[in-house]
Amino acid sequence: MYKSRPQLSIGLPVYNGEKFLQASLDALLNQTFSDFELIISDNASTDNTEEICRNYAAEDQRIRYYRNSSNIGCACNFNRVFKLSNGEYFKWAAYDDLHAPDFLSKCIQVLEENPNYILCHSHTSFIDHQGEFLQHYDIKLNTNSEKPQVRFDELLTKHLCYQMYGVIRQSALKKIPLMGGYGNADGILLLRLSIIGQFYEIPEHLFFARIHPQQSLSMFFPHYLSFTHKNPQYSLDMLPDFYEYSVWFDSANKGKILFPHWRIFKEYLLSINQSQLNLYEQLLCYFSVAKKLAGTESLLIKDLWLAAKMLKLQKLATKDALS
Template sequence: MTGIRPNPRLSIGVPVYNGEKYLRVALDSLLAQTFEDFEIIISDNASTDKTQEICEEYAAKDNRIRYERQAINQGAAANYNRTFELARGELFKWAAHDDACLPTFLEKCVDALDKAGKDTVLAYTIATTIDADGEAIIPDPYANGDTLRPSSKFAAARVVHTLRYISLANATFGVIRSEHLKRTRLIGPFVASDYVLMIELAMLGRFSRLDERLLLRRKHSGGSRHESNPTLADVEKWFRGSSGGKTVLSPRLKLLLEYYRSVFVADVSTITKLACASVIIPAMTERKLRVATGKWRRQIMRPASPT
């Protein structure tokens, strides 16, 4: 662990709840990174399985790991945000407890940020989807979902690009400049709050997407994300926790209102806020039409069933 500083350059937040099945794989993949100047902050959301035992084991054998256990399940949003509250690094990354990173993930993302300069706020890689056993899913159901690359010098253009092309959470698991992440509302307790976070970051700067598959995203029925929460109400409860209230708005209307809220609370000029606000509905409408058109094309091009 040469080169580790008292205040590491990068902090990695690992929010977890009942993650005993895959947590070791996730932590091992982080500890095997070629870039070593990091700390790992685990926030255990009152797990009831062997998660605590695993976390304490890893924290005891590597002093880069810090472990905190919550007394009650506070919901995924609060648990994600807690890891950033405890972070010390100038760079930050969230890591899901059931995903994994290939050894050069951190090195490549940090290098991309260093080369891009301060106006680039986030670097991430495209991903491979794996199943419960860690095998790549072929064909990858999300192979074409990594198209998020807002690179314009204009904030409104970056917002348009993000609203048009965001479809996966891969960028959320990239490496982010902490100084910019502090200027956002982080992960909110509502459905698709990671989309809202991406809008807030896009207002602040560019994203760098690396065309290498260095992130392994696990799709499995026992996951803590959408795979194990089949309805929007279930997803909302996952974000909020059992003690959180329930919104009276539909998820889509709530998301639209949160986009506008993000624009008007953003730490940017008034002119930039107005420009970004003006593009939200047109961009969302265009996205909806594009998705509908894509579904229609796939239906008419589907081979006819034999009679």
């Protein structure tokens, strides 16, 4: 029987997700673990997303559907589903990804049996737009370490933040700032969680990340994932356009003078400074950030060049408007 306070809350932020939304919802609703609420926040979609969601909500009382009157950006929509949640555990879900039927049950079991773990996820596999297997995601990080400085250092490595879609203790999420409106905000959130506690990765491929042209990875990380059907491969050596990524996370950033790479390093430092780590652990984390900073001077200079260029354009626009 459905309870007023479920054990798990699933938050699904979505914008124009009609192509893959039904498959994603079916995979969640058909989980072997059923004691959850599913909170959908529709970011003012212009396709059939609203109709799909309302039809599903009418059929399953675990679903709560909300629609924003305007697009509030990715970060605010991700944060909204968490703020609306009631469960002891929380999980973000994407409208285009899939989960094995026992994903939730296995994650919940790990967290119930191991109080030191604050987040549980599984191995990830990539699928294409038709749901066909492409390849396994093979970047493994030592986020299970008992040492917070090790977990922090591991998550500074280039990765695709799929731990975000694991099951997380709500109490842990309430201890940190939610997702910010800047590039790599999901990575910063994971860093801050790693300072609080250990992650556990189930050694089974239970999470299936869909690769398609409409997703954020494809739009802002054009060189991250270079797939062909016969020979899928990916590289993490190329960086995305963090300015455009900042606008995607927070639409209010559009047209503003931003320093996206400077902002990321600022958030690294704030994550350490505002933590409960002891002095030794903090120093090791600062050292990790210093290593990360080495060799990225060109990115920081690029921020300054772009800001100067935008400032010049703004001054010219103002001058033309006054003349």
